[in-house]
Amino acid sequence: MSRRQMHLAAHFPGVNNTTVWSEPESGSQIEFSSFAHMARTAERAKFDFMFLAEGLRLREQNGAIYDLDVVGRPDNATILAAVAAVTEKLGIAATVSSTFNEPYEVARRFATLDHLSGGRAAWNVVTSWDTFTGENFRRGGYLAQGDRYLRAKQFLDTVMTLLDSWHGDEIVADKAGGEYLRNPDAGRFDVHVDQFDIRGRFSVPRGPQGRPVVLQAGDSDEGREFAASTADAIFTRHGSLEAGQAFYADVKRRLAAHGRTEDQLKILPATTFALGDTQAEAEERGHEIRRQQVSGQTALRFLEQVWNRDLSNLDPDGPLPDVDPLVVDADAPRVSQGRAADRMYRDPLATAREWRERAAVNNLSIRDLMTEVTSRQSFVGTPQAVAEEMERFVEQRASDGFILVPHITPTGLDEFADKVVPILQERGSFRADYTGTTLRDHLGLAPLDTHAKV
């Protein structure tokens, strides 16, 4: 019996309400020991990679820095370079914006990270465009929402041109003969596109993977198309079986037009879990975690993000407001700033209608409703049940694996690693050990042709 293999990744707990910081076991979100702990757990469990999200400006709501969730993160590529020192096989994936960076620097960082990790680097290309974040950067905020993928595409292409400017066989280092480099033109590049006009020689020779594994997290039609044309994996929020299957089919269907096959793009939804010795115990634990994740205050802030209005006067244990959401242009400032998810509710009026109906039917308060709509765990049950359910998602083509988002830093993955992973391994749906050394190996992606772009 050979089961469809799944891929597993660990999302270091982030700066939203999924991360519960008030529990006694909640550790530091910034000390290196936390990153080392989670990375070692993920490696012990033979995960494909550990993933870090990025936000380049602290979130604000109603004009003040948002203080209800974890705040404060390291620089992603830098912390992952250190994680490479305490792991040997685990892939390391850094989210890095294509808007508030230049291709030359990003190419240097990822080529370096790939060398320093022995071929384990991945880049999650995100297309932040907001003026709010731009206030921290030279470039400022200038991208119209519609231009974000134009820049992202040219950015990614340019980074790849730089990375491909070395083929991997240039350094001979022949002491006796005095030849260090075989080719005086190694690293030469010349890019003239509307976003970038750059030339010279790239300074970092080719890393073990050639290019980092590319992840993408966009969800719009353009975002999916971008992923289908260039990404090795998609990080998605479509968590239910049905939504997952629809997304999966949609994205995989797009691949052929780009001359790619289905196994060249992995679909990995963000996944949360609650475990227990019995189903009832797991349900109870899941419920308890959700109550911690959605306090009354947090529920109001969530509602404000959809309503795009200050609703701090409402009672979180009372009903939804009568006033409708305030609809503004995609590029206009909102009551909440600095959140990638703000634009998730593409039709706030429809969302409001749907939520009012749901609240009326089930007699839900604001907090009850927000608890239901925002943070239900993807998998709740005994380790055995969760393992089987995850397999079902993979076999029924709702995903190729999962990016697990634990709710506790840094130990939130330990229980999953100790209890669920051995079952998956036993059942033959997840690797018992690493079979390769690079992240491309773990993901089953073919090595790149080093002379592909000569």
Add this chain to the structure above:
Amino acid sequence: MPDTPLHLGVLLDGAGRHPAAWREPGARPAELLTAGYWADLVAEAEHGLLDLVTIDDSLGLQSADPFAPDDRTDQVRGRLDASMLAARIAPLTAHVGILPTVVVTHTEPFHVSTTIATLDYVSSGRGGVQVRVAARPDDAALFGRRTIPTDRDALLRELFGEAGDAVEVIRRLWDSWEDDAIIRDAATGRFIDRERLHYIDFEGPHFSVRGPSITPRPPQGQPVVAALAHRAEPFALVGTSCDLGFVTPRDAADAHAVIGSIREAQAAAGREGETVHVWADLTVVLDDDPSAARDRLARLDATDPYTDDAGVFAGAPAELADLLDHLRTAGLSGFRLRPAVLPDDLRQITRGLVPELQRRGLFRTGYEASTLRGLLGLPRPADRYATAGSAR
């Protein structure tokens, strides 16, 4: 100890400072892009109780011509990003300070600030940065976003002005979170006290940056900022913005004059009360037998003739100790040695020079502090915003 002990750092670059270093028998030129090579070097520096290592870097590919790219194939070409490398090495060491070289023109001060703060976290307080400018048109072409003035004086004024602004932004961002900003107050549901987070609102000709940082204040509060300085504009940068300047005097008298310029800038910036270290850079070729050292330098120069911007010393560790002891009378608090060949001359420093200096009571016999600021005798600074109260 008879006198104030000396501080010692080393500059690590490729196979060594000398362009012919990679051809020496002990060199490992095929390993320059591996973590293992650098881990060995930094472990050796730590074995020698050195204050710090700096890891050299540039935006573009190395070139033998300081003002233009070249297409030589007989020297080391290609290198790793020094900040990433520093972070990769940091968890493998416990005492030595680690300063990557970072270009602060062209790049984003926000990213430099969070990168070095992160280095400080992963090294538990041993992080710093050597800032530099990228002055060549071919550097600018890698970014494609500006043209470089052709008048060299105007250019240096502009670039060092920008570097000063960058350091100001980097430092303000480090302070933009007060040390106790994270409160984890379950009773009120607040993770941070936002009154203890501060906008930095820097505005300058090259960039404006709002803040606060996305990274909490690093362990040292302010990681160590250093710069290499050869002329008036960088002397001013050291005096105004840095904790440590690397200078290249011809002799003790020259060192005295250079230190004078730096102290003037320091006073003008109102920093008289602060310690600003000035260390001389010196490229070294060392051997117990001094004539063997001189022969080796001659052999290196015969393979690939080289003049350094700093002085070049070839001789025995004891002779070097004499020279350092003499030069320090000019007011230098330490030296950054540039091993001509790696790992050979680094081992001569840690196993020859260091014991010699220790015998003379001029160098530490054990690490006396756990942070780089501690090793350099710099206090952990108060947060500039803490006394100012809330920014909002």
